[in-house]
Amino acid sequence: MHIISRAEWGARPPESRSTVPWSKRTVFMGHYSAASATQTPRQIQDYHLRVKGWSDIGYNFLINSISGVIYEGRGWTTLGAHCSGHNTEAIGVCIIGKDQPGRQDVSDAARRAFKWLYEQANDRTGKRLQLLGHRDRGNTSCPGDEIYAWLHAGLPIVGGTTPAPAKPPAAGKPAPGTPIAFPLPAGWYFGPASGPDYSVSGKYERYFKGRTDRTWMREWATQLDRRRWSIGKGKTWLGGAGNDGIYGPEYRALAEAFQRDQRLRVDGLIGVATWDAAFKNPVT
Ligand SMILES: [Zn+2]
Structure with missing residues (x-):
């Protein structure tokens, strides 16, 4: 998996920082933002700097509850500000979004990302860190009932993800043209401008791998x-x-039709699977 670095998400520099040695880390703590999943790490950082008056975004890492995209917060070895009195021993990871009872707000992708980070932390410390929710050490409902129970169950991942069924090799012609690697970061997609930060619409002329999003979306359609x-x-x-190159109803309809044709998950968003299918799968 890939961690979106501070530079990649445009973090402000910390006003100060102090380092915690790995030997002092004993806890891996789950949080949630209890707000919209469309919040960006930059918005959370601004809130922590301006409203809370902290020196930086409070968490060590953040994960979007829907896409599962992982963002670097303070990182592995910087003292966080996520659980008063316990920031030295605890690495704090915030799930960006809500956790309402019975709503399955936190996707399997996000849970996998959380578990992956937890395993990374264990590898780095060379021991099993204790899994806790914020409420275990503070007077708060954080990180929500379902995530809290999931943490204490040891992060089971119970299937549920529906990766597209593998398409049998088609007897058609090989894909024309030269394959182009998916130009967006992991977990991002071409989609509506009204979507979250990782929904790239072409409307704002954002640059990826040296070219604008509009150019890339046109490339896919071409x-x-x-x-x-x-x-x-x-x-x-x-x-x-x-x-x-500006994502709207027409691109959505085209993407959905192509996804149906390729037996991909039909969501009309052009992520890595839909991109690669255009450049790699045989023409049927
Ligand atoms: Zn919390």
């Missing part, structure tokens, strides 16, 4: 054109605005 999908102005797909 690849479908090479695969003989009828795209562009006046054609079957993207017929209104053309292949302008």
Whole structure:
């Protein structure tokens, strides 16, 4: 898995910091933000700096509750500010989002990411860190009942993820053109501008691997054109605005149709699987 670094998410520099040796770490503590899953680490950092008056974002790491994207907070060995009186021994990880009873707010992707971080921490300390929720050491409901129970059950991952079924090798022609690696960070996708930070729409001209998001989205659609999908102005797909690289209903419809064709999960968002299928799977 990949951790989005502070530089990648545009963190402000800490106002001060102190280091905790690995030997003093004994606890791996779960938190939640109890707010919208669309909150960005930068928004949380701003809140901790300006409102709480802390020297930096409080947590050591953060995980988006839906996508499972992991963000570096203070990192492994910096003293956090997430559980008063226990920041030396505890590495604090915040799940960005809510945990309402019976709602399954925290996705399997997020749980896998949390577990992966926990195992990373164990590898680094060379011992099993104790899994605790914030409420074990503070007067708070954090990290919510379901996550709290999950922590104390030892982080079981009970399937539930639905990776797309492997597509049997098709008898069609090999994909045309040169394969291009998915240009966005792990867990990100091309999707609506109204989505979270990791939904890249083309609207804001963000740069990834030296080119704008609009250019990349056009690249994906052009690849479908090479695969003989009828795209562009006046054609079957993207017929209104053309292949302008700005995600909207037309790109969504095209992505859904292609996902159906490729037996991928049909969500209309262009993530790594949908991208790679265009460049690698045989034309059927
Ligand atoms: Zn907490």
